[in-house]
Amino acid sequence: MENKESTDKNTSLNFLEQIITKDLAEGKHGGRVHTRFPPEPNGYLHIGHAKSICLNFGLASKYKGKCNLRFDDTNPTKEEQEYVDSIKEDVRWLGFDWEDREFYASDYFEQLYEMAVFLIKKGKAYVCEMTGDEIAAGRGTPAIPGRLSPWRDRPVEESLGLFERMRLGEFPNGKKVLRAKIDMASPNMHMRDPVMYRIMHASHHRTGDRWCIYPMYDWAHGQSDYLEKITHSVCTLEFEVHRPLYEWFLDALEITGDRPRQHEFARLNLSYTVMSKRKLLELVKEGYVSGWDDPRMPTISGLRRRGYTPASIRVFSDKVGVAKRENVIDLALLEHCIREDLNRNAPRVMAVLDPVKLVIENYPAGQVEELQAIRNPEKPEEGHRIVPFSRTLYIERSDFMEDPPKKFFRLSPGNEVRLKYAYIIRCESVVKDEEGRIMEIRCTYDPETRSGMGSTRKVKGTLHWVSAGHAVEAEVRLYDRLFSVENPDDVSEGESFKSHLNPDSLQVVKGLLEPSVREAAPGDRFQFERTGYFCVDKDSKPGVPVFNRTASLRDSWARINK
RNA sequence: UGUCCUGUGGUGUAAUUGGCAACACGUCUGACUCUGGAUCAGAAGAGUCCAGGUUCGACCCCUGGCAGGACAACCA
Numbered sequence: 185m186e187n188k189e190s191t192d193k194n195t196s197l198n199f200l201e202q203i204i205t206k207d208l209a210e211g212k213h214g215g216r217v218h219t220r221f222p223p224e225p226n227g228y229l230h231i232g233h234a235k236s237i238c239l240n241f242g243l244a245s246k247y248k249g250k251c252n253l254r255f256d257d258t259n260p261t262k263e264e265q266e267y268v269d270s271i272k273e274d275v276r277w278l279g280f281d282w283e284d285r286e287f288y289a290s291d292y293f294e295q296l297y298e299m300a301v302f303l304i305k306k307g308k309a310y311v312c313e314m315t316g317d318e319i320a321a322g323r324g325t326p327a328i329p330g331r332l333s334p335w336r337d338r339p340v341e342e343s344l345g346l347f348e349r350m351r352l353g354e355f356p357n358g359k360k361v362l363r364a365k366i367d368m369a370s371p372n373m374h375m376r377d378p379v380m381y382r383i384m385h386a387s388h389h390r391t392g393d394r395w396c397i398y399p400m401y402d403w404a405h406g407q408s409d410y411l412e413k414i415t416h417s418v419c420t421l422e423f424e425v426h427r428p429l430y431e432w433f434l435d436a437l438e439i440t441g442d443r444p445r446q447h448e449f450a451r452l453n454l455s456y457t458v459m460s461k462r463k464l465l466e467l468v469k470e471g472y473v474s475g476w477d478d479p480r481m482p483t484i485s486g487l488r489r490r491g492y493t494p495a496s497i498r499v500f501s502d503k504v505g506v507a508k509r510e511n512v513i514d515l516a517l518l519e520h521c522i523r524e525d526l527n528r529n530a531p532r533v534m535a536v537l538d539p540v541k542l543v544i545e546n547y548p549a550g551q552v553e554e555l556q557a558i559r560n561p562e563k564p565e566e567g568h569r570i571v572p573f574s575r576t577l578y579i580e581r582s583d584f585m586e587d588p589p590k591k592f593f594r595l596s597p598g599n600e601v602r603l604k605y606a607y608i609i610r611c612e613s614v615v616k617d618e619e620g621r622i623m624e625i626r627c628t629y630d631p632e633t634r635s636g637m638g639s640t641r642k643v644k645g646t647l648h649w650v651s652a653g654h655a656v657e658a659e660v661r662l663y664d665r666l667f668s669v670e671n672p673d674d675v676s677e678g679e680s681f682k683s684h685l686n687p688d689s690l691q692v693v694k695g696l697l698e699p700s701v702r703e704a705a706p707g708d709r710f711q712f713e714r715t716g717y718f719c720v721d722k723d724s725k726p727g728v729p730v731f732n733r734t735a736s737l738r739d740s741w742a743r744i745n746k
Numbered sequence: 747u748g749u750c751c752u753g754u755g756g757u758g759u760a761a762u763u764g765g766c767a768a769c770a771c772g773u774c775u776g777a778c779u780c781u782g783g784a785u786c787a788g789a790a791g792a793g794u795c796c797a798g799g800u801u802c803g804a805c806c807c808c809u810g811g812c813a814g815g816a817c818a819a820c821c822a
Contacts, residue, residue: 371749382820505759740782
């Protein structure tokens with residue numbers, strides 16, 4: 185029974201793996217598996233792209249194949265070198281290696297041009313002189329067939345000549361296009377004589393001004409796959425309707441042997457998150473966030489800055505799975521993945537984010553003890569850190585209650601708790617200001633109970649603390665979900681997704697931390713004891729470190745309390 | 747009143763290709779702890795969109811519905 189289950193787990197393949205396994209078994213592609221990750225360099229990568237990256241590179245490595253990085257740079261007006269650089273950085277950071285296979289659709293412009301000439305000669309493409317509006321109008325609607333272009337049956341030689349002159353720059357933008365001659369009555373809109381080339385007098389981030397005609401996605405993509413000998417061209421569901429066209433071009437080019445096949449999977453959606461580049465760009469441009477790498481953004485760079493690890497994102501992508509049905513993944517799963525990673529790997533540090541002073545009346549003024557605290561209980565081999573202890577400390581305001589309910593195990597008048605790594609203390613009295621706000625908690629300690637002394641006394645609660653005279657002040661940014669509703673895209677007519685922005689998604693507090701964080705460098709991650717996981721921000725200044733909250737610890741007391 | 751795709755616990759993914767549904771997240775109990783985190787133990791929660799059919803037997807096959815999504819850029 186147990187054996188059966190474990191075998192099941194091992195043999196349980198997702199649908200793409202099943203396709204590949206079958207292809208391999210049938211001897212397709214000569215036993216090769218070759219995938220590609222093909223971003224357009226028109227923005228920053230987000231967690232949805234991470235899924236695609238993990239999928240494509242993961243499939244390749246699982247089946248001992250290769251995965252290319254290919255920039256789909258066929259629209260110079262939207263693309264920039266900055267994006268190319270950030271994409272490369274993000275893919276690398278995620279832990280994937282495309283080796284020497286960094287390709288660009290723009291590398292194939294010449295070959296694509298030759299292929300187009302071939303199609304014209306075969307009578308399968310023609311130069312059309314209708315305006316954009318005319319083409320759109322002539323295409324019809326999904327239910328109504330389109331009309332034939334008046335240029336559809338012009339002589340091959342004429343199209344050939346015109347196409348060459350398009351390339352030479354003799355015509356202004358929009359004056360002519362090259363269209364595939366397919367079927368204006370097809371129920372599939374993409375088959376109604378799709379545009380293959382448009383005239384764009386724009387300089388390209390890689391080819392400069394060498395070209396003024398640029399291939400459309402459908403024309404460039406499949407052919408690029410073919411030229412790179414891709415076996416499995418994996419893309420998202422919205423390209424499903426493009427597949428017949430993808431096949432048509434390959435057929436028209438009379439490619440009969442080993443050709444790429446397109447397969448679609450459902451893109452990732454995350455609750456409390458928007459994923460479209462357009463919307464993310466809007467948040468950036470209109471200043472709702474500080475930039476593409478704002479720690480609240482679902483971009484790879486945002487998650488990185490927030491403190492997510494590459495491994496946690498890879499694990500997430502794995503747990504999310506692949507299928508063809510639309511999905512909305514619970515943000516809690518992503519959070520679970522980073523907690524799991526950081527709980528195991530992040531060193532601990534004590535921090536007080538909402539401090540209240542605590543004075544130990546019977547502890548000698550001026551005395552300082554250097555206590556040993558374990559760096560990471562999950563990794564004892566990492567040893568200890570030193571934490572100074574003194575008469576005046578700060579504890580978390582929420583760790584004290586004057587009138588505690590039954591199951592409150594923290595500090596309250598007359599009650600005892602342990603200060604982590606230090607002593608058992610008892611609360612003797614509280615000092616308040618005129619408004620009744622607690623200003624100071626007065627305690628006594630039991631000198632026999634220092635950690636490691638082997639005291640057998642038991643208390644129900646343990647508090648974390650920081651020595652007032654030694655604490656390091658830090659800016660601590662507490663992040664919460666960017667949107668306050670599960671599906672921000674679900675808006676009523678005329679409303680914007682921005683109406684669902686969470687006004688409390690960022691709260692900045694001044695925290696007090698144990699002095700060991702002085703050595704922390706940007707990118708370092710910690711678990712603040714009893715609080716959550718934090719990452720040192722890239723903008724951190726030497727004197728006052730800046731921390732981003734990666735995730736909070738689950739507060740069971742809050743759960744009991746509610 | 748077009749074509750294509752998809753419907754399995756709250757969420758996501760499985761089910762050896764026909765043998766009465768498993769795993770993960772989440773939720774809820776409890777135990778333990780020098781963090782009430784972590785860990786450990788346990789529970790609730792779907793009978794697989796609906797209706798027929800084939801079959802000894804259907805999440806899986808067939809028929810017909812229904813629901814959701816994609817597609818009408820010289821974007822990708």
